[in-house]
Amino acid sequence: MDQRTVCVHAGGEVDPGSGAVTPPIHLSSTFARDADNALVGEHLYGRYGNPTRDRLERALAELEGGGSAYALPTGLAASMALLQAACSPGDRVLFSDDLYFGVRKQLLGPLTRWGLVAEPVDLSDLDALDAALSRGSARMIWIETPSNPQLRVTDLAAVVARARAAGSLVAVDNTWPSPVLTRPLELGADAVLHSTTKYLGGHSDVVGGAVVIPADSALVEPMLEQQRVGGSVQAPFDCWLLLRGLRTLALRVRAASEGAQALAEFLHADPRVVAVAYPGLPDDPGHAVAARQMRGGFGGMLSARLGSREAAHRFVGALRLWTRATSLGGVESLVEHRIAVEGPDSTTPPDLVRFSVGIEAPEDLIADVAQALDA
Numbered sequence: 001m002d003q004r005t006v007c008v009h010a011g012g013e014v015d016p017g018s019g020a021v022t023p024p025i026h027l028s029s030t031f032a033r034d035a036d037n038a039l040v041g042e043h044l045y046g047r048y049g050n051p052t053r054d055r056l057e058r059a060l061a062e063l064e065g066g067g068s069a070y071a072l073p074t075g076l077a078a079s080m081a082l083l084q085a086a087c088s089p090g091d092r093v094l095f096s097d098d099l100y101f102g103v104r105k106q107l108l109g110p111l112t113r114w115g116l117v118a119e120p121v122d123l124s125d126l127d128a129l130d131a132a133l134s135r136g137s138a139r140m141i142w143i144e145t146p147s148n149p150q151l152r153v154t155d156l157a158a159v160v161a162r163a164r165a166a167g168s169l170v171a172v173d174n175t176w177p178s179p180v181l182t183r184p185l186e187l188g189a190d191a192v193l194h195s196t197t198k199y200l201g202g203h204s205d206v207v208g209g210a211v212v213i214p215a216d217s218a219l220v221e222p223m224l225e226q227q228r229v230g231g232s233v234q235a236p237f238d239c240w241l242l243l244r245g246l247r248t249l250a251l252r253v254r255a256a257s258e259g260a261q262a263l264a265e266f267l268h269a270d271p272r273v274v275a276v277a278y279p280g281l282p283d284d285p286g287h288a289v290a291a292r293q294m295r296g297g298f299g300g301m302l303s304a305r306l307g308s309r310e311a312a313h314r315f316v317g318a319l320r321l322w323t324r325a326t327s328l329g330g331v332e333s334l335v336e337h338r339i340a341v342e343g344p345d346s347t348t349p350p351d352l353v354r355f356s357v358g359i360e361a362p363e364d365l366i367a368d369v370a371q372a373l374d375a
């Protein structure tokens with residue numbers, strides 16, 4: 001079925017007890033047993049499972065074309081859980097050298113102390129990946145495409161082919177495109193990660209994370225262990241908010257993609273803008289690959305270089321309609337002078353401005369950008 005239909009119906013069956021069309025929120029932390037100590041229903045204890053979380057996990061698995069999904073409290077809790085479920089101390093992990101800075105910090109900080117050997121590679125350059133694999137085996141290749149914040153595009157099918165030959169797992173952080181535009185498991189990835197805080201929630205009112213894996217994955221038990229023994233689970237009310245967000249995911253992602261395409265074209269035509277990174281632009285280095293692996297748009301995220309740290313700072317400060325805040329994927333458009341958010345360890349160019357295009361009318365967003373460039 002079309003993703004627009006899946007978004008509306010996944011995990012949304014009518015509640016058999018009450019007939020309620022919208023799912024009930026089960027807040028109970030524990031579940032009763034009968035006089036013989038048998039469980040009355042299917043659930044045991046909130047950390048092990050909860051009917052509202054079950055619905056969300058089923059919906060996420062369906063949207064990504066996976067066999068099972070795991071809802072965790074944040075995107076970073078999800079990446080931590082997946083890396084610890086799939087890897088052992090001593091394993092080597094290759095990761096996109098342009099990557100959400102929190103995951104990079106996790107790989108190079110706590111997970112390096114745990115024993116991982118984490119190495120950045122430009123995964124948009126397959127020769128660089130071949131060279132890294134020829135230097136030694138890798139347990140996992142960790143991809144973001146388009147990457148955060150420079151929108152480099154990685155050819156998922158080509159990396160999967162190399163990973164198969166090298167005996168590596170492929171994990172894809174699919175937060176930016178969302179399953180509306182890209183379904184990495186269909187292209188052979190072994191795991192998909194989401195910060196559900198972003199497009200899946202869609203309203204900047206819930207923080208969450210998820211991992212989705214194929215039906216035959218060896219990661220089922222290790223991921224259940226991360227939830228049940230590691231203790232990393234999403235609370236029921238947050239699961240419910242995410243289920244509500246999913247219903248409009250396809251509409252929101254398509255609207256944001258249209259707005260981002262229009263803004264990218266506007267910025268590209270302005271001589272004061274040094275560079276625009278958006279895979280929907282025909283001359284973007286990632287365009288051909290993105291056109292092949294993204295369906296129905298190139299996403300709501302883009303970045304632009306304004307020539308200097310001062311110009312970027314001034315521009316962001318002059319915007320009136322856009323909200324200056326970190327994060328992305330909500331209905332409202334957000335803007336960041338990215339290096340100022342990432343801090344001293346940042347590898348982001350100092351003149352880069354990152355845009356998360358919301359679902360407002362593109363002409364209103366562009367008018368504000370135009371007045372801020374003139375300011």
Ligand SMILES: Cc1ncc(COP(=O)(O)O)c(C=O)c1O
Nearest residue numbers: 074075076100148175195197208
């Ligand atoms: C691509 C990507 N992955 C992971 C994360 C981490 O998610 P969270 O903030 O929900 O922990 C983010 C957050 O910005 C992100 O943009």
